[in-house]
Amino acid sequence: MVGKKYIRYDEALTDNEILTYSQIINQFRNGEIDFSDLKKIFLSYGVAINPVAKDISNKFMTISEADSIKKRISEQKYLYNDINHFILNSNNFKNIVFVIDYKAIELLANHGIPEYQKAMISILMKQLNCSYNKNEKIATERSKWKRRIAELESQLSKNDNIDKKIYKIY
Secondary structure: OOOOOOEEHHHHOOHHHHHHHHHHHHHHHOOOOOHHHHHHHHHHOOOEEEEEEOOOOOOOOOHHHHHHHHHHHHOOOOOHHHEEEEEEEOOOOOOEEEOOOHHHHHHHHHOOOHHHHHHHHHHHHHHHHOOOOOOHHHHHHHHHHHHHHHHHHHHHHHHHHHHHHHHHHO
């Protein structure tokens, strides 16, 4: 891969593109679609998606587990956990490294997906625990994180109440 310049997705894609691609990858992650479907859906958006498999050479696993992973990878029948990140290419961009990380999680959480709302709360709590009000700028950021945590918890609580009401109906 010498000579290729890779670009982080959040430097090249719009928030709508990031959200759309994250939602599709989330379907793959949750087993709702397989890798073949993932590729087809991305192609329908004019985007070629290429997985970069995780390096399993230094992982502790049985020989049969390693052989199973190697077989899936060679047959391009990836599972989400086989993949380290994706490379996206289209007519509009080249060599975009895409992974579900902070920016994607934030957009998915803002879109109301409970598992990502919980992940975002966890991230913000970690940021709070690893920082202190050293100066006004950090104090302001910490206050913003606390408000965002409260918002996300409120949204999750509302979703839980809705789910409980639906469950009672049935």
